[in-house]
Amino acid sequence: MKVHQGPLLYEGKAKRIFQTDHPEQVVLEFKDDATAFNALKHSILQGKGVLNCQISAHIFECLEKNNVSTHYLGLAGNNSMVGQKIDVIPLEIVIRNIATGSLCKQTPIVSEKELDPPLLDIYYKDDNLGDPLLTEARLKLLGLITDRQREEIEEIARKVNSILLEFFQTIDLTLVDFKLEMGFNNSGKILVADEISPDTCRLWDQRLNDPEKRILDKDRFRKNLGGVVEGYEEILKRIQGASGKPSNAVSDC
Numbered sequence: 001m002k003v004h005q006g007p008l009l010y011e012g013k014a015k016r017i018f019q020t021d022h023p024e025q026v027v028l029e030f031k032d033d034a035t036a037f038n039a040l041k042h043s044i045l046q047g048k049g050v051l052n053c054q055i056s057a058h059i060f061e062c063l064e065k066n067n068v069s070t071h072y073l074g075l076a077g078n079n080s081m082v083g084q085k086i087d088v089i090p091l092e093i094v095i096r097n098i099a100t101g102s103l104c105k106q107t108p109i110v111s112e113k114e115l116d117p118p119l120l121d122i123y124y125k126d127d128n129l130g131d132p133l134l135t136e137a138r139l140k141l142l143g144l145i146t147d148r149q150r151e152e153i154e155e156i157a158r159k160v161n162s163i164l165l166e167f168f169q170t171i172d173l174t175l176v177d178f179k180l181e182m183g184f185n186n187s188g189k190i191l192v193a194d195e196i197s198p199d200t201c202r203l204w205d206q207r208l209n210d211p212e213k214r215i216l217d218k219d220r221f222r223k224n225l226g227g228v229v230e231g232y233e234e235i236l237k238r239i240q241g242a243s244g245k246p247s248n249a250v251s252d253c
């Protein structure tokens with residue numbers, strides 16, 4: 001989609017957001033920067049921006065087809081997309097289907113335990129505070145969202161999980177966990193925003209049993225496993241292969 005890219009509005013760790021000539025639209029440019037552990041670890045991974053942009057675009061299209069409202073409007077270039085301008089809600093909604101990562105560091109829950117129903121955790125998005133996990137009472141105290149909006153956010157996140165679990169299953173990938181961000185558009189509607197990519201999801205290759213080789217997401221970077229870009233490329237390749245196939249009944253991706 002053609003848009004006029006205006007001045008830089010904001011630069012984050014993985015993306016730059018630009019104004020456009022349309023007051024309600026922004027351009028999101030995906031950078032090659034990789035960061036982990038609250039930006040203590042940083043590298044440039046050539047090609048990562050394009051891969052995350054293309055993967056995110058496909059996932060947003062898939063969600064829209066399944067009646068989940070997102071900020072995504074279309075691709076602007078290989079590593080950039082047009083999104084609705086939103087007021088970001090400073091919360092990170094994490095859904096976990098399999099226990100790993102911080103859940104296993106912070107609790108005695110054993111790694112790889114299947115979580116049924118999936119666990120939904122809400123974190124306060126603030127790097128200076130280290131993105132703390134919130135309790136329901138603390139979330140209420142913060143006053144960022146009403147109880148009704150919290151219910152809606154959780155409902156959206158669980159719906160995204162069932163659509164994506166099923167979609168990734170069709171391409172032999174296990175959606176272990178992922179993070180969502182949401183925001184309000186100019187009519188106050190809650191939209192799924194930011195990105196959904198191997199930077200923000202854990203995806204395991206079901207065609208491989210080796211617990212390190214099967215990792216295709218940012219854990220390759222976090223754990224110094226190498227082959228980060230190759231992992232992301234494999235995900236995009238399978239997604240592109242899937243879009244040629246006839247859609248299945250539930251998740252029309």
Ligand code: UDP
Nearest residue numbers: 094100101102103177178179199200201202
């Ligand atoms: N995640 C993310 N951004 C964050 C924290 C987590 O995208 O700031 C994603 C992460 O990639 C994983 C899921 O959320 O898919 C759960 O992450 P976890 O809480 O286990 O944290 P981690 O172990 O990555 O520190």
